[in-house]
Amino acid sequence: MKITVLGTGAGARCHTARLTELGHQVVVGTRDPQATLARTEPDMMGTPPYQDFHAAHPGIELRTFAEAADDGDLVINGIDGANAVQALSAIPRAALAGKTLVDYAVPYVYQQPDQVERPWPTPWGVMPRLEPVDTDSLAEQIQRALPDTKVVKAFVTQEQETVTHPKEFADGDHTTLLAGDHTDAKNAAGELLRAYGWRDIVDLGPLAAARGMEMYAHLHTAIGLALGTRFGVKIIR
């Protein structure tokens, strides 16, 4: 399948590499391909410049967000949560119409005056807040901005290394979650997850469940900081 990964961050690279390994044709979207390839410094989280990944994965096309979105049959959104709605809305609607868009972004807002001092893996070391939160979610905002696109919230409750390589933990015997208003799109996201190696995929129902999935990011990060390692969560029935 031709799959678009919108984003060049650490998480997006996990999907790009793994999907390519699985035999999919992947096209990556960025704001400005030339500028992205010209960067030589790591990003704020210490992720090496994209040019390193690009050189190590020859043949993966890097295009603008709009061109990449137009190219793929299924789209994964890995655009920074605070900028995702604006960036996705700028893509011509026809490029995304009728397509499944799997969104794993967290609507973190960094460097706000109301943030509490707390260990956090950013250069500022304070906990970001979520916006929207509680009565809305980023995934619902994206769905409202792209009414012709079928938005699924998935992948968001783990690091993307774990999402793309679930068997690293308990041979894959842990749980991942998805939500959305379109059954066929959720089936497509579930197929991708099964190809990655997931066996326990829980469908939380309508896209409104994305509120809880995004809010879980705070708890997930707190557990990760406490354990000092990536981890999986198993839902026992």
Ligand SMILES: NC(=O)c1ccc[n+]([C@@H]2O[C@H](COP(=O)([O-])OP(=O)(O)OC[C@H]3O[C@@H](n4cnc5c(N)ncnc54)[C@H](OP(=O)(O)O)[C@@H]3O)[C@@H](O)[C@H]2O)c1
């Ligand atoms: N990494 C993970 O394991 C993980 C796990 C769960 C959830 N998430 C969430 O998923 C999202 C993506 O994470 P990530 O690690 O893949 O990448 P990221 O570093 O959070 O985001 C990088 C992407 O956001 C784009 N971007 C940044 N500012 C922008 C702006 N002003 N306008 C348009 N685009 C902008 C960048 O565009 P350029 O390509 O042009 O630089 C880049 O493609 C985040 O919200 C993150 O919190 C990540």
